Amino acid sequence: MSLRTVIADEAMGILAPRNYIRNGIALKNTSGWATYADAAGAAPVDGTGGSPNVTFSRFVSAYLSGISCFTLVKDAANRQGQGVSYDFTVDQADLAKILTISFDAKLSNGTYSNSTPDLTVWIYDYGNNVLIQPSNYKLDAVVTDSSQKFSAQFQTNVNSALYRLIIHVSSTSASAYTVAFDNFVVSPKRLDAASVVIDYGEYVPTLSGVGTATSVDIRAQRCGSYLYVQGRFTTGTVAASEARISLPAGLVNSSEYIGSTVVGSCWRDNASGSTPKNRSIIATSSLSYITIGHSEYTTASAPSTSANGDVLFSNAEVVHVAFSVKIQGWGANTSVLGAETARTVAARISGDPASASSGNPVIFPTVAYDTHGAYNNSTGRYTVQVPGLYRVHGSITSANASIVMSVFVNAASVVVAGYLDANGEGSYTATVQVNAGDIIDLRPNGTLDAASGSTLHIERISGPEAIGAGEIVAAQYGINSAQSITTATDTALTSLGTKYFDTHGMINGATGAVTIPVAGLYAVTYHILWAAAAWTAIGNEAYGLIYKNGSTFMRVGQNNLQTTTSVNITCSGTVLLSLTASDTLSLRVAQNSGSNKSLQASDTISYISIRKVN
Numbered sequence: 001m002s003l004r005t006v007i008a009d010e011a012m013g014i015l016a017p018r019n020y021i022r023n024g025i026a027l028k029n030t031s032g033w034a035t036y037a038d039a040a041g042a043a044p045v046d047g048t049g050g051s052p053n054v055t056f057s058r059f060v061s062a063y064l065s066g067i068s069c070f071t072l073v074k075d076a077a078n079r080q081g082q083g084v085s086y087d088f089t090v091d092q093a094d095l096a097k098i099l100t101i102s103f104d105a106k107l108s109n110g111t112y113s114n115s116t117p118d119l120t121v122w123i124y125d126y127g128n129n130v131l132i133q134p135s136n137y138k139l140d141a142v143v144t145d146s147s148q149k150f151s152a153q154f155q156t157n158v159n160s161a162l163y164r165l166i167i168h169v170s171s172t173s174a175s176a177y178t179v180a181f182d183n184f185v186v187s188p189k190r191l192d193a194a195s196v197v198i199d200y201g202e203y204v205p206t207l208s209g210v211g212t213a214t215s216v217d218i219r220a221q222r223c224g225s226y227l228y229v230q231g232r233f234t235t236g237t238v239a240a241s242e243a244r245i246s247l248p249a250g251l252v253n254s255s256e257y258i259g260s261t262v263v264g265s266c267w268r269d270n271a272s273g274s275t276p277k278n279r280s281i282i283a284t285s286s287l288s289y290i291t292i293g294h295s296e297y298t299t300a301s302a303p304s305t306s307a308n309g310d311v312l313f314s315n316a317e318v319v320h321v322a323f324s325v326k327i328q329g330w331g332a333n334t335s336v337l338g339a340e341t342a343r344t345v346a347a348r349i350s351g352d353p354a355s356a357s358s359g360n361p362v363i364f365p366t367v368a369y370d371t372h373g374a375y376n377n378s379t380g381r382y383t384v385q386v387p388g389l390y391r392v393h394g395s396i397t398s399a400n401a402s403i404v405m406s407v408f409v410n411a412a413s414v415v416v417a418g419y420l421d422a423n424g425e426g427s428y429t430a431t432v433q434v435n436a437g438d439i440i441d442l443r444p445n446g447t448l449d450a451a452s453g454s455t456l457h458i459e460r461i462s463g464p465e466a467i468g469a470g471e472i473v474a475a476q477y478g479i480n481s482a483q484s485i486t487t488a489t490d491t492a493l494t495s496l497g498t499k500y501f502d503t504h505g506m507i508n509g510a511t512g513a514v515t516i517p518v519a520g521l522y523a524v525t526y527h528i529l530w531a532a533a534a535w536t537a538i539g540n541e542a543y544g545l546i547y548k549n550g551s552t553f554m555r556v557g558q559n560n561l562q563t564t565t566s567v568n569i570t571c572s573g574t575v576l577l578s579l580t581a582s583d584t585l586s587l588r589v590a591q592n593s594g595s596n597k598s599l600q601a602s603d604t605i606s607y608i609s610i611r612k613v614n
Contacts, residue, residue: 020088021165024103024184026058026068033070033086040081040172042582043131047085047124047166053077054169056084064104064147064182071108072119074169076176083119083168086184087126089161094188096158101134101165103184106147110177114140119179120170121152127160133519133580139167142179206289209243209309210319211236218321220248227251229264230322238309243292245281245321250388250435254326257285260304264323266292268313281323282306286437290325328437345386345460347375352452356380361408361441362396362448364456375458382440382458389474389501389611392417392440393429394455396448400424402567404445404605409438415476415500416605417442419529419570429525429574431461431476431609433501461611473518473612475502477509478603482531484596485589490545490552493587498603506610507587514585514610521614522579526557527572527607528589529600534566540593542571547586553577568600576613 023032037050059071072084090099101121112118117140123132134152141148156163165186203220207213210233218231227247247253264281282291282304291306313319351366363380372385384390392407396418403420405428406413418428434440442456461474478498485491496509504517516522526544543558557573571589579585587608591597600606 018091018094018187020090020099020163020186021086021184022088023086025066025182026070027066028058030056030058030070033084035084036082038081038083040078042080042120042170043133044081044083044122044124044166044168046126046129046131047083047122047164047168048126050082052082053079054082054084059180063108063180064106066182069180069182071178071180072167073178074110074118074176076174078172078174079169080172081169083166085124085164085166087162087164088186090156090163092161095156095161097188098153098155099186099188100151100153101186102149102151104147104182105139105142105150106180107142107144108178108180109144111173111175112142112177112179113171113173113175114142116171116173117142118169118171118173118177120168121150122166122168123154124164124166125157125160125162126164127162128157130157135519137519137581139179203248205248206246207233207244208289209239209241209292210313211238211309211315215318218245222327225254225326226324227327228324230320232318232320235309235313235315235317235319237315238313240308240310242306243309243312244289245292246289247325247327250433252286252288252328252435252437253283253290254328255285255437256326257283260284260291260306262293262304263290263325264321266319266321266323268317268319279312280304281321283323283325286328288435290323328435345388345390346371347382347458348455349375349377349457350453350455353380353448353450353454356444356448356450358446359443361443362405362450362454362456364454380441384434384438384440386460389431389433389461390440391429391431391457391459391461391611392442393427393457394442395427396420396425396454397451398424398454399449399451400444400447402446403448406443406445406604407432408441408443409434411439413443413604415478415607416527416602418527418572419568419605421570422565422567426570427572429527429572430607431474431500431611461613473504473506473520474610475504475506476500476607476609477502477507479528479599479606479608480601480603482598482601484598485591486596487594488590488592490547490588490590493589493608495599495601496587496608498607500607507608512587514587516579516581516583516585518612519580520578520612522577523574523611523613524556524577524585524587525572525574525609526589527605528557528570529602529605530569530571530591531598531600532566532568533593533597534564535561535569535593536564537561537593538563540591542569542591542593542597543589544571544573545588545590546575546577547588548577548579549584550586553585 035052037052038045119139134154136152213233216233347370348368349364361380405418417430420426477496480497481495483495493512540561544556557571559571
């Protein structure tokens with residue numbers, strides 16, 4: 001909501017949301033805004049003072065909305081550390097609360113880098129002298145042909161009402177540019193029931209039946225329960241196989257479709273032939289792709305009948321597509337703040353499971369809660385209702401020792417989750433990526449007779465509520481080589497050679513280095529199995545270790561041996577870390593046995609996972 005709307009609403013006596021940026025639309029001047037020059041750096045110091053070279057002024061033009069806007073001008077020189085800021089004071093009611101930042105931005109002229117990006121957005125709590133990185137801080141979609149609606153969130157502190165909004169020159173670029181700004185708003189978080197709208201942007205589908213396509217330009221957007229797709233491609237050598245277009249990864253057509261249903265159309269570019277050739281787009285229940293069929297205007301065949309590529313198209317034809325398809329697991333509405341708010345999907349089951357034989361599901365009998373009624377306590381199987389990443393975890397006490405517990409999806413083993421020790425006790429945790437309709441269960445590699453205190457938790461890892469809402473930030477890598485760990489030496493994990501998934505390319509498996517892409521609270525889980533070796537002294541330690549920004553930070557999953565042994569031992573556990581974007585972690589392990597020890601080369605048992613939890 002722009003300040004213009006707020007003013008109009010207040011004039012009519014309508015209660016409008018608070019906006020702490022009193023001069024957000026350059027209605028008369030730049031009052032309240034001030035340029036600054038901090039020490040050169042990608043992040044500001046405090047966003048005030050110094051002798052800046054950048055300018056911030058009111059520009060009379062209907063460039064964005066209304067009759068005027070602001071312009072930030074940077075000359076052709078490195079001005080890193082400079083920028084513009086606005087001080088504001090929040091009400092007592094908004095202390096320790098989530099506030100939303102939003103504004104419009106557009107490149108007026110010059111050369112602006114979106115990849116770096118040149119400008120970033122920050123909040124400075126000058127009551128506590130603390131710099132705050134919002135949930136989204138990169139101004140990385142600034143172009144000349146359209147404006148960007150920037151949106152982010154931050155949380156105020158309980159003991160300070162004094163804040164500063166900062167637009168900061170983060171890069172060392174020597175290029176000149178002018179960026180126009182308008183409709184600045186800092187306001188309390190508002191959640192409304194609305195249709196979920198998520199822009200998937202351009203995606204590269206798998207095209208079948210049309211040969212090796214070129215000039216592929218296909219884009220997708222979610223709106224409520226539906227995926228809207230449009231774009232074009234040029235056929236290669238068309239083939240005698242069904243013409244298909246895959247959906248974005250993890251999506252399938254709704255199970256509500258009965259038979260085959262026409263959900264859109266495609267047509268040939270007039271420039272590539274004398275006849276347009278209309279075609280139909282067809283969705284079939286629970287498939288991860290759509291097919292292409294004839295149009296009722298060009299053939300006697302039913303429009304909902306799929307056809308082969310060489311029947312529908314010729315070689316080197318430019319084909320346009322446009323369709324909307326209902327997606328399984330998507331609801332039409334949810335509570336949103338400009339994007340999807342994560343839905344809670346969770347279940348907790350416990351009790352004394354029936355004895356499970358090797359390779360068969362452990363059946364936990366007592367359901368404490370199950371938000372989607374997805375668990376069957378007769379079969380031990382959980383049927384996924386909402387696609388995404390799921391964490392499966394819990395603990396087991398058993399009369400059987402040295403049992404490996406694995407998570408299965410659709411009756412196939414996906415990842416080892418835990419290992420029961422010589423006393424038949426242990427915890428387990430793993431993350432799996434699943435689609436709606438997939439079946440999750442927990443299975444042992446030997447006979448398991450568990451006790452009544454055993455538990456099973458299944459929870460969907462939800463995305464954040466602000467920028468990138470619905471976006472999951474997570475990674476999991478397995479150890480696939482017998483890395484030797486020198487005694488009494490913190491050793492970086494260089495053996496993370498199996499990548500199960502990494503949504504943002506966070507982890508370098510060859511170095512154990514992690515670069516955090518988005519600020520937030522992260523859970524880091526270690527499950528490390530050491531190769532069988534002689535541990536000769538009670539009190540020997542084996543543990544995971546996390547370095548943050550080059551310094552020792554926290555141990556995770558420490559195992560202090562209570563007896564001497566020559567069998568495999570494990571160190572497993574989870575820690576929570578509050579991190580900002582561009583923080584670096586080093587994933588390490590250590591042991592103090594007095595001699596070198598090796599990790600077990602088994603990526604289904606030893607792994608590291610990282611996920612953003614808030």
